[in-house]
Amino acid sequence: MANVTLYTTSWCPFCQRLKKALNRTNTPFDEIDVEQDSEAAAWVESVNDGNRVVPTVKYSDGSTATNPAASEVRAKLEELG
Numbered sequence: 001m002a003n004v005t006l007y008t009t010s011w012c013p014f015c016q017r018l019k020k021a022l023n024r025t026n027t028p029f030d031e032i033d034v035e036q037d038s039e040a041a042a043w044v045e046s047v048n049d050g051n052r053v054v055p056t057v058k059y060s061d062g063s064t065a066t067n068p069a070a071s072e073v074r075a076k077l078e079e080l081g
Contacts, residue, residue: 002028003060003080004073007044009035014067015055021070027077 006022006029008015022029034041034054044056047064057065059076068076 002030003077004028005030005032005058007032007034007040007056007058008054009033012054018055018068018070018073022073025070025074027070027074029073 004027006015006018008019008031010033019029019031032040034044034052041052044054045052048056048066053066055067057068057073059065060080063076065072065076
């Protein structure tokens with residue numbers, strides 16, 4: 001299990017860009033498609049003021065980020081150890 005989970009959709013260009021950048025540096029992540037998982041979609045909405053904004057990132061410490069740059073994700077993962 002990775003220390004980060006990406007909440008995405010298959011059609012989102014921002015999701016594709018983030019995944020590509022993380023894969024380029026072999027940064028591990030789990031991924032959940034909010035269009036396939038209604039509970040995940042509801043969670044994304046709960047942390048984004050009722051909006052289904054993707055990518056939303058959840059870290060192992062419970063913190064979240066909405067549409068972060070890959071460098072921000074890597075920095076947070078380094079912080080988490």
